[in-house]
Amino acid sequence: MKEYLRQVSSFRPALKWAIAAEIIYSIGIGIFTLIFNLHIINLGYDPNTIGSLLAAGFAVTAIMLIPIGRYADVVGRRLTFLIGTAMVMIGILLITAFSTLPFLYAGEIFYSVGAAVVLTTGLPIVLSLTRSKEEETFAYSIITSMGVFAVGVGSMLGGFLADWIPGSDGAIYRPALYIGSIAVIVALIIRFQLPVPSLRREPGEAGEKTVISWWPSREVLKFIGYAGLVGLGFAFTIPFYNLMLEMEYGMDSKMIGLVVGAVQFVTFLGMFLVPFLEGKLGRTRGFGLFVMIGIAINVVMGFMPNLLLFIVLIFGYTFIYPVIVALVERHALSATRDSERSQHVAYRSVLRFFAFLIGGKLGGFTIAAGLTPLNFYITGGVLLVVFLYYFGVVRSIFEGKDEAKAAKASAVTEG
Numbered sequence: 001m002k003e004y005l006r007q008v009s010s011f012r013p014a015l016k017w018a019i020a021a022e023i024i025y026s027i028g029i030g031i032f033t034l035i036f037n038l039h040i041i042n043l044g045y046d047p048n049t050i051g052s053l054l055a056a057g058f059a060v061t062a063i064m065l066i067p068i069g070r071y072a073d074v075v076g077r078r079l080t081f082l083i084g085t086a087m088v089m090i091g092i093l094l095i096t097a098f099s100t101l102p103f104l105y106a107g108e109i110f111y112s113v114g115a116a117v118v119l120t121t122g123l124p125i126v127l128s129l130t131r132s133k134e135e136e137t138f139a140y141s142i143i144t145s146m147g148v149f150a151v152g153v154g155s156m157l158g159g160f161l162a163d164w165i166p167g168s169d170g171a172i173y174r175p176a177l178y179i180g181s182i183a184v185i186v187a188l189i190i191r192f193q194l195p196v197p198s199l200r201r202e203p204g205e206a207g208e209k210t211v212i213s214w215w216p217s218r219e220v221l222k223f224i225g226y227a228g229l230v231g232l233g234f235a236f237t238i239p240f241y242n243l244m245l246e247m248e249y250g251m252d253s254k255m256i257g258l259v260v261g262a263v264q265f266v267t268f269l270g271m272f273l274v275p276f277l278e279g280k281l282g283r284t285r286g287f288g289l290f291v292m293i294g295i296a297i298n299v300v301m302g303f304m305p306n307l308l309l310f311i312v313l314i315f316g317y318t319f320i321y322p323v324i325v326a327l328v329e330r331h332a333l334s335a336t337r338d339s340e341r342s343q344h345v346a347y348r349s350v351l352r353f354f355a356f357l358i359g360g361k362l363g364g365f366t367i368a369a370g371l372t373p374l375n376f377y378i379t380g381g382v383l384l385v386v387f388l389y390y391f392g393v394v395r396s397i398f399e400g401k402d403e404a405k406a407a408k409a410s411a412v413t414e415g
Contacts, residue, residue, distance in 0.1 A: 007138055014195055015129040015139060021190035022126065022143055023150040025085070025118075028183030030154020031161065031176060032092055032111075038162075039173040043099050056105060057112035062353055064116045065346045077121050077128075077342065078196040084117025085191055089184045096177035119349055123333065124341035128197050133334050138275050140330040145271035148322075152264040154180070216347055220340055222393050223332040224347045229389055230325050231352035232382045235359025236375045237298070238321065240367055241314055248372060249307045259311060263318045270319040274326040284395060287327045291387045294320045295380045302376035324386070328394060335397055 011019075040050050068080070091111025094103050126143050130136040161176035168174070216224065242260055245251040251259075278286055297317045301310065329348075336344045366374045 007135075008142065011135070011139070012129065012131065015126070017190055018126045018129055018194055019139075019143055019146065021187045021194075022122070023146055024183050024190070025088075025187035026147045026150035027154035027157065028092075028180040028187065029088075029115075030151040030156075031158035031180035031183065032154075033151070034155040034158035035162070035173045035176050035180070036095070039095070039171070039177060040104070042171060042173055045101075049101070053104060053108045057108045058353075060109050060112045061116045062350060064113050065120060065350045065353075066343075068117055068120045068342070068346060077125050078194070080117055081121040081125055081196075082188065082192060084114045084121065085184065085188045087111070087114025088118060089181055089188060090114070092177060092181040092184060096174055096181060099171070116349075120342050120346045123345055125194070125196055127333060127341070129194070136334050137330045140333065141271060141274045141326060144326065144330075145268055145274075148264070148271060149268040152261075152268065154183075155264075156261075216343055217337075217340060219397055220336055220344045220347065222397060223329075223336070223344065224351050226328060226332075226386070226389060226394055227348040228351040228355045229382060229386045230321075230328075231355025232359045233294075233324070233379055233386060234321060235356045236363040236379045236382070237301075238318065239356075239360060240363055240375065243367060244372060245310075247367070248304060249310065251307070259314065263314065266315050266318045267322050270322040271326055274323055274330065277323060278327060283327055283331065283398070284391075287324065287390060288387065290320050290323050290327070291383055291390075294324060295383045295387075298376040298380040298383065302373040302380070304373060324383075328390065331398060332394075 008016075037050050040053065087110050091107045091109070091114055094107030094110060096107075098104065098107070123140070123143065127136050127139060130139050158176055158180070161179060162173050165175040165179075166172045241263065242256050245256050245259060280286075281289060294317060297313050297320065301313050301317075304310070305313070333341055333344065362378075363375050366372065366378075
């Protein structure tokens, strides 16, 4: 922990403020996502309305991510990022202040488009404030893990706010949503002050105008393929743990809530410890080890063991999974040209969205059919494909970048 604090304290002030803004923003998002469904029901609408609102938001997000990723680096990351944060704020305020369906749909669309913009441009902006590739990969782990932690804090806070500051009978969650919007406003003010640098150019790009095609480069496509596979490694099991605990083990809702809440902390812990684990094991050896452990966990869970062991294995996999993802993705953006990073994040997010959609639909079908163990065996098979994909496709990209970096360092030393 002392080493972590030392590395964080060495960040330049702008990077520290960027991370602070991300934490505050994520707390606001956590409050909103927890309260949203409850607020809509409290306004007198039924669950079908919630489904329709969310479907509209998902559709807009999927449609907008790719064009945002293409143009964000061309028209200006900073401006795009600020507009996205402002749209999230406007969306939350519309949903909070108005009760009629047209305003609720407008708010959900504003929120979804803004969230897509922030998702696409936010991480590349934070990484652009680092001073080296090593600091960049460390900052990636900090920002992603603290984002998960902050959303969890916001969710917990949102659960208490309605009791602490209740609204009127027709909208008891309105004050809580206003507090969530205030957090987004504070994040927007901080982000407005950030000195976002110009795009970094690779050797050979100097003096050239940035041109981004609709189709990503071959390297980015390989990383996108990895994102889709690990998305499937999530979708068949993790979203259904609460349902499995109820249907297979008869656990009550209060205990399920405690387990699911603990899962969020375990996920954060896995992401937070990635730099330490990679430092001890190395990227490739650590990746192979954790994927094999993940496969073993899912095979054992497929036998539906006793409740205590099942919960322990849930914690095991929700620790392992983010480590598997981050060991690759924290280096993937560093291995991507700065001018392609927003596009990289956009395509990665779209493909992962479809992986979640496909895995979620098939996983729900198998559980409804009484074939819950199949979800774990499918996940184990997906992880095996992830293992083969990394060693057959992704590792060579990293090795090429490492060799180029070593050659450059050697040339500087000799010079």
